[in-house]
Amino acid sequence: MRSGLAASLRALVPIALAFALGFALFAASGYDVAAVLAGLWQGAVAAPGSLEQSLRWALPLAIVSLGIIITLRTGEFNIGAQGQLLVGGLGAVAAPLLLPDLPPAIVIPLALLGGIIGGALWSGIAGALKVWFNSDEVINTLMLNFIAVLLIQWFTTGPFKDDSTRGENASTPRIDLSFRLSDSSGVSLELLVIVVIAALFAWLLVERSPFGLQSKLVGSSPRVAAWQGLRIRRIHILTYLLAGAFAGLAGALEVLGPSGRLVTGATPTLGFTAIVVAIVGLLRVPGALLAALFFGGLQAAILFLPIVTNLPSSGLRIIEGLVALLITAQFIWRRRRDSASESEA
Amino acid sequence: MEQFVVTTIRLSVPLIFAGLGGLFSVRAGIFHIGIEGLMLAGAFVTVAIGSALGSVWLGIGGAIAVNLLLSWVYWFLIDRLKADMIIAGLGLTTLCVGGTAFLMSAFFNKRGSMTSQVRLPQPVVGPQEGLLAYVSELSLLAWLLPLFVLIVWLLLRRSRLGLQLAAIGEYPYAAEAAGVNISRSKLYAMLITGICCALAGAELAVGGLAAFSENMTNGRGFIALAAILFGSLDPIRTTLAGLFFGLANAVGINSQIYAGASNVPRQFILMLPFAATIFFVTLRGYASGRNAPRVS
Amino acid sequence: MTRATATATAAKADAIVRCENIAVAYGGFQALQPTSLAFAPGQIHALVGQNGAGKTSFARALAGIVTPQSGRFFINGREARAPTVRQVRQLGLDIVHQRFTLPPSFTVAEALELVSAKKHGGAFFSFNALARSWLQELKAAGLEVSPRARIRDLPIETAQSLEIARALAGHAQFLILDEPTALLSPSGVERLFARLRQLRAQGVTLLVILHKLREVMEIADTVAVLRGGRLVLPPTPSVQLSQRQLSGLIIGEMPAAVPGASPREDASIPAARRGVQLAARQASTRQSALEPALAGVSLAIEAGEILGIAGVEGNGQRSLVDILTGLMPVAGGSVHLLGQDVSALTHHQRRALGLRVVPFDRLTQGASLSLPLWENVTVCDAPRFRQRRRLWLNIGAMRRAARAALQQFDVRYDSLEQAAGALSGGNLQRLILARELAAAPQALIAAQPTRGLDFRATQFVWQVLRALKEGGGGILLVSSDLDELFHLSDRIQVLRGGRLLGAFPPPFDRRAIGDAMIGAQR
Amino acid sequence: SQDAPVRVALVATQAAGDNGPIDGLIAGLEMAAEAFGVETQFLEALDPATFEVTLRNLARTGVDIVVSTFYEMGATSWLVAPDYPDTTFVVIVGLPSGDEQPDNVQLMEYQFFEGAYVGGVYAAHLTESRQLGYTGGVPLPFAWADFNAFTDGAHSINPDIETTATFIESFEDPVRGREVAAGLYASGVDFIFTGAAASDIGVVEAASDNDALVMVASAPLVEQSPANVAILVLIEWEKTILQEIEMALDAETRGGFRYGNVQSGEISFHIPEAFLEATTDERRERAEASREAIDALIADIESGDFVVLEDNQERMAADDESDGDSDSG
Ligand SMILES: Nc1ncnc2c1ncn2[C@@H]1O[C@H](COP(=O)(O)OP(=O)(O)OP(=O)(O)O)[C@@H](O)[C@H]1O
Ligand SMILES: Nc1ncnc2c1ncn2[C@@H]1O[C@H](COP(=O)(O)OP(=O)(O)OP(=O)(O)O)[C@@H](O)[C@H]1O
Ligand SMILES: [Mg+2]
């Protein structure tokens, strides 16, 4: 349909612009732009194993962005996915380390559950404070991100410390191979299946459940929702729990998948990139999955690029930043009546 | 003891400059999450231009100029192009983190950190020994802080601009009826924020030290934002909040020195400022929530 | 009328404010037709008209807040074409708005400094100096209020007098007050009028927008009347007018009495549905910033009847609907739904019992303009559409239900997926009715159900409400449109100043009810 | 393939510009390009989640020798090496993480605590307040090993010297580093041993503010404040990477595990001339006076007559004195 096309174009303009600006800067600083472009293409698609890499990064981005879709649709600004991801990893690593003798058939579901609960709780804190105390969720989720990092640091240097590690990246011991969902490549049938299930669930939740439709109404026009007698608080709390659950699941999959253990300082920006993914995906599940593939590819390219060019990795942070900076700007097509004007009150 | 005080002050000064700067935007209803990035840009440009031209003042001037530009762009995006201020703010910060590192390696061929040829004067020379010896470690900006606080307080609480910003943030209809040009006032607020963040960055890089290192703000911009909410959008209380965070930091530092190997894990001490922020933001939200106007 | 026009032309000569063909439109909607009139200096002029007549639009145009679509006006003989608020103030014209314009958290002095044209103190002001200088202004205005008090703590009357003081501090010679008495107690009105006379004595010219004729007669030297965006009476000395003439001009010439709704025959109503559907007993609310508080309101709506609530807007209608729906708690008294005390129940729970609502404002309360039509129709009772033995919704069923409902209520649209914002006002209202009446509710609250609709759409809504009533539903109809009330209601009560005035049975006496609304003596 | 030049890549897991390990390795890498005519490149991998893919990418693109840094990479190289037999994975500071080591994995670890021990002895000679301090990045085993050896060294001269360990909580926060050090000096410490990478800048800054002494592990810091940097205990990163690359180039010598220490000449001691010139007479005398003892000690360590014990656990206040002198062997 026409409007859908226009919308997706609207999402692509800022990305194109961000890349244009970034490359202009690279050129101005005397880097070989052609080589950089080639490097991006290779790292994301062409070079052997790079497609696998793109997928490896797309998977967690996709899952986290599913949760962010839900919060943004409900009009809540939970930017704590990063922290929820970490705490999810913490919840996931517990079972394999504490119950190493149980069969995987029990431990793995426990670990996944642990991750989901961990993330949901961490997000639930911010949600409860928002709903019952009208406490600003942006600053709270931000603070909870900092706290989560320290929490992980404590666990990996304290209770769950791995004595064999010596380096600067404190971590828990590696979990038993039988509990792993993928080798370090981060791509495996199990992971794919889980991600597909999660996406399907999210889609049903958003497009095919009372919660999904009602939360959309709450987000787009809270006053209308109030006059419709929707239980707004309930919907908000649920929103936070679900968002945290998805982020936590992603954290669990990192631990049970590629990483194989909980490491301090791992994936420091994943939770934030996922926000951009959700927005580029126009807050819809299929869109987010596509966007996740795109940004997964970008991530893979970022890791590959320094190998074929001398462009410092910070150069690509610039592009990430520009994308986030521009992505929500209404460049050409304005909505006929945008929901912001209603939801004032 | 004196050292403890000086440490508290030195850790607070950048927070307070950034916090009071951000206050202008926040009072005008802009939750300016890009402060972190602006501080970093300020630190880098001060060192870069300062070292290149051999004058710390030119460096700071350059930093202010760059931050004015960045702030204008941010304003244009969220006010004119209706971009989301939170996401654009996160983007602004990421852009600055990447940009400073990139320019450092592109133009100074340095990675990680670079030392600065210039630094802020430390105007007051204390006695060699004794209680006051430490005051000589305070930079000019630290000494100017009280004046700065006073000016901000005047601007926000004792000037029409301040009243207009507050009205815009709290009750735009009033601003409109008073004939205030809302989007221009927002621009002014954000430009001021940019200037103050440039100063905050300068204090970080050339106040105590004479160096810039990648991401040296280390979350201080977000803490400044927290200080604003913590100080419930009041200049004086924001200043106190900044001092509180500096104090909390200093306590953390000294506890390892004097308490030695304590049983309380360090991480939990480091969490305190963040936890405190959540606590006070919640208190404030609860208070404001109860006398907020009815929806419908 | 000839006499009136004569005076109007006379006024032109030494008019302090003169308008030529001022017209106001919002988007495509013409709120004020091209209008020309002039106000003589040193007098109190009244501007009256029904809700939506265009009074505020006219005032806002003069004050430079909305730019008129066409026309120009002269202040003290100086021409002003599409001026800004500041320019207008320089010319000595100022306005006190229908809605308050002082930020709640500000202190009195700060708020006044913010909105006043003239600076007290230079770039920076000392709070004490500010307080002192404003204290003088306030004293001069005979106001006993501390400049250090917070706006949110002030009684409404004081807040309003502040707005007046603020305007006068800018040395306004022509002051517009938009419905200044709406929120005031009778004694407050007395004090306000005393103040206005005092100002007139000082040579200030005033234009006061009023609804209550008694007040008009009491205070105004001249009266002008707007109806449906047209000037039907230019400023005319009030001594030359009777309240009868005036209310006639305001409401429009109509037969004095209207037969009213067909008297209902109880036989037609299913026995199960008889009895009181919705009731309030001695219900009262706290003072809100928008309306006078409700004071001991009691009403009861029988099955199969429509109770009409007449009244000028801003006399407590919103509070009344809010307590009946559960969007606002009652401060005293109780609310009953189908014989059950629901005072403590949420809106959600009351809906579950069979209450439905057509809200005041379809754009911000009735429907989400950004959501597709079918979601707007079905979202509130989405759970009904769960598939058998499955968690997930049957979207097909929902869309079918939505299509059916929209069809039944004759909504014109091109696709179920189109955003509700794309619908015309009339069609949007039909959509809302389709949603609220889908499961023939026991009790319905219809607030301003036909505001801004064309004739066809209005007729349709009326017909729907009658049908619901025939089926035994109890309806509370809140409207500021007398014709609507007369056509639909079985009984009418008038809401004024937060109190319900005696019930009027059919045949309805337009004059009596109109007078009760605007508080005119007979 | 003889014609194509051998490709060597260095993967750093810390930001370059630390005036320490990474900068040293980069310098050494350039020397290697000179010495062996190999083609070199440098890159950073800061996110642990990206370590493995980076190694694999390099191997895939035909790099012959992948030099990476620190223990994490040790484990990772061990993991990926079998898949790329033609590539040699050198890890500078890495430990075996399994039983039989892939023969294309080449590991080495420093025994820097030896240097810390010597530094402790030197500090004991220079301190007037008999209080020594340590500023680390974050408390990790190697940090405790260094601090404990430093303490033991000091105690071997004077058992009632007090030592305090502090951490800056980051390897790249000079601002906080300065405050931590300032706090130590204010508490009476007059000699700090710092090992916190980029944060060291701040520590030295504090030393010059307080006119106190500091022991560093990075040469550029000496210029920053000559009067205060009393000793430079260097890990010879250049030397190490040169030696490692040389070993890797030769099929005979490639692979295996080895220690880099005082004996292997990869840990060196310098009392900067600049310091002796800039500092007070009294401190100069003390420094000169300590020379003999220091040189003797170093000689003993090189000859193996003296073995410094490694203890990488945090010591609780109680057992501070215990195993104080680590004389044995
Ligand atoms: N901002 C607006 N956008 C669209 N329509 C508007 C707007 N303001 C007013 N209107 C419409 O213009 C018409 C006149 O509005 P106006 O406020 O002038 O009436 P009024 O005479 O002041 O009514 P009241 O007595 O209720 O204040 C009404 O139909 C109203 O719905
Ligand atoms: N974007 C649209 N898509 C589909 N139908 C539309 C759209 N805009 C308007 N319509 C239909 O076109 C007709 C005229 O629209 P318009 O808004 O002009 O009506 P109107 O004159 O405002 O009527 P009303 O008095 O009911 O508001 C209506 O039936 C409306 O449903
Ligand atoms: Mg009006």
Ligand SMILES: [Mg+2]
């Ligand atoms: Mg219309």
